[in-house]
Amino acid sequence: MVAQPEGEIGGRFKFTGALGAGQPQISGAVALTDFTALLPDYAIRVRDGVLVLAGVPGRLVMRGALTSGDGRLVLDGRIDLDAEVPAQLTITGNDFRVANTPTLSLTVTPDLRLSLRDNRWRLLGSVAIPRARIDAEKLEGGVSTSPDVVVIDDPQAGDPARPWRAQVRVELGDDVQLKGFGFDGTLGGGLTVRQEQGGQATATGQITVDGTYRAYGQNLQIDEGRLRYVNSALGDPTIDVRAERTVRGETVALKVRGTLGDAVTEVVAAPGRTEQQSLQLLVSGRAGDDGGDGALGAAVAALSAAGGDALAGRLGKAFGLDEVGVSSDTAIEGEAFTVGKYLTPRLYVAYGVGLLTRGEVFTVRYLLTERIDIEASSGETQRAAINYSIER
Numbered sequence: 001m002v003a004q005p006e007g008e009i010g011g012r013f014k015f016t017g018a019l020g021a022g023q024p025q026i027s028g029a030v031a032l033t034d035f036t037a038l039l040p041d042y043a044i045r046v047r048d049g050v051l052v053l054a055g056v057p058g059r060l061v062m063r064g065a066l067t068s069g070d071g072r073l074v075l076d077g078r079i080d081l082d083a084e085v086p087a088q089l090t091i092t093g094n095d096f097r098v099a100n101t102p103t104l105s106l107t108v109t110p111d112l113r114l115s116l117r118d119n120r121w122r123l124l125g126s127v128a129i130p131r132a133r134i135d136a137e138k139l140e141g142g143v144s145t146s147p148d149v150v151v152i153d154d155p156q157a158g159d160p161a162r163p164w165r166a167q168v169r170v171e172l173g174d175d176v177q178l179k180g181f182g183f184d185g186t187l188g189g190g191l192t193v194r195q196e197q198g199g200q201a202t203a204t205g206q207i208t209v210d211g212t213y214r215a216y217g218q219n220l221q222i223d224e225g226r227l228r229y230v231n232s233a234l235g236d237p238t239i240d241v242r243a244e245r246t247v248r249g250e251t252v253a254l255k256v257r258g259t260l261g262d263a264v265t266e267v268v269a270a271p272g273r274t275e276q277q278s279l280q281l282l283v284s285g286r287a288g289d290d291g292g293d294g295a296l297g298a299a300v301a302a303l304s305a306a307g308g309d310a311l312a313g314r315l316g317k318a319f320g321l322d323e324v325g326v327s328s329d330t331a332i333e334g335e336a337f338t339v340g341k342y343l344t345p346r347l348y349v350a351y352g353v354g355l356l357t358r359g360e361v362f363t364v365r366y367l368l369t370e371r372i373d374i375e376a377s378s379g380e381t382q383r384a385a386i387n388y389s390i391e392r
Contacts, residue, residue, distance in 0.1 A: 007035035013055060026055030035066070042099040044068050051075070058082060062089070069097030069107060088115040095130060105133040112168070121164035130173035136180030165196040172207065185211010185222060191229055203229040203237075213243040215254055215265075215354075218282060220245050223253065239263055245282055252278040283353070323350060336361060352379075 011030035035049025051064040064075035073096050077089035091112040099106045112125035171190040178187055191205035209225030220243035227237040236259050244253035253268035269278040323340035336359070340350030346367040353360050361379030368374060376384045 001039065001041055003038040003040055005035070005037040007049060008033050011053075013053075025057065026060055027057075029054040042104075043101045044097055044099065048072075066096075069095065069100070071095030071097060071107065071109070073110070085115050085117045088113065090114075091125075103135045103138040105131070107131040116162065119162055121162055123164070123166035123168065126169040126171065128171045128173060129176055132172075132176040132178075134176075134178045134180075136178060136183075138180070163197040165194075167192065167194045169193075178209075182214040183209065183211065184214075184219075185209060185225075193234070201234050202231050203234055204231055205229050207237070209241065213241065213254075213256075215243070218245055220254055220282075242268075244268075247281055250281060252282045254282065322348070 009030065009032045011028065013026060013028040013030060016025045016027075030053045032049065032051040035051070036045065036047040037049075038045050046066050046068045048067040049065070052062070054061045054063075058080060060079040062075065062077040062079075066073045066075075071094050073091060073093035075089065075091055077087070079087045091110050091114070094109050095107050096109070097105075097107050107130055109128040109130060110125070112123060112127070114121065114123050116122075169190060169192050172188050174186075174188070176187045178185065186209070188208040188210070189206045191203040191207065193201055193203045195201040206229070207227040209222060209227065211222055212219045213222055213225075214220070222241060222243045224240070224242040226240045228240065229237050232238070238259055239256055241256040242253055243256075244251050250270045250273070252270045252273070255266045255268055256263050257266070258264045267275055267279050267282065269275045270281060273281065321339055321341050323338060336352035336354050338350055338352035340348060340363070342348045348363075348365040348367075350363040350365075351360070352363070359379055361377055363375065363377045365373055365375045371389045373387050374384070375387055376382075
């Protein structure tokens, strides 16, 4: 969507020749100058736009430029139906801002070549991203359609007359920051992205990650982080991430390996510690060697295994808690390790920490009658509900 476009246009074109008697000759020029416009969806204003179309013997030439932020794009193209490459366009620039919203701020330096050859469009070149701020969770979200809305799709267009293929190298600079899904840090490296008409975009290369990763309710420092692509779909890289926490001179690490759809998480024990003690150190900052603390560490380690809830229930009774266990919690959209207690016969409070997914949730429930209670939760989302129970 383009809003408030402004500019001046003028010039003259002259066509000579007869229809059906070879290519017509084009002469003259048309120019758009002082162009400016607002792109509300991307929260940017482009300015100082210039576009010139000129006819020369046997060729139509295009020159243009556009400014956004502190950077500028330059366009250079031609159309020549008698040549081996009848059409081509180059797009170059430096530090051109393409988005500046709270969820996405992006600056690019392109060097792209679009050409038509053998009746096929080709896009080649590279795009450097020197700066970016990405809130991945907000980008993933959207406004869902109301159930009573019926969408009638436009008729599907047929295949374009000329097929296309693209191969673009994407390089990440030193100031590319990503936040979301437990990760808060920077990205680096580069990918070669390929796609053909009707096919899926694939990539080859490696992206490095650095920063913190939130798991078990803790912010862990990423020691090593890589997303590898070997002719892989853009949404399915191979993950190799090691994040760690150091407490009182002891370091315990968490490894995440696999693909986005099938990642495996492993706790790397601290020297001289068992995996259970290391997991407790990771979660609570303590690693008891015996007694209750040791039992607590063992219980937490067992929560993701079969029978973990039964063990947690026995542990909860030993510590005077009314609830200790693993359950699915919509407030953090995943499984949570939850502890809870009745402070009075009517007032219940609980605290949950996501297991292998980021998030914490605090819940308060107040019993109005034997069958009605009010419940409020605060976590990644806030919610309130009135619950009514029926005995059968």
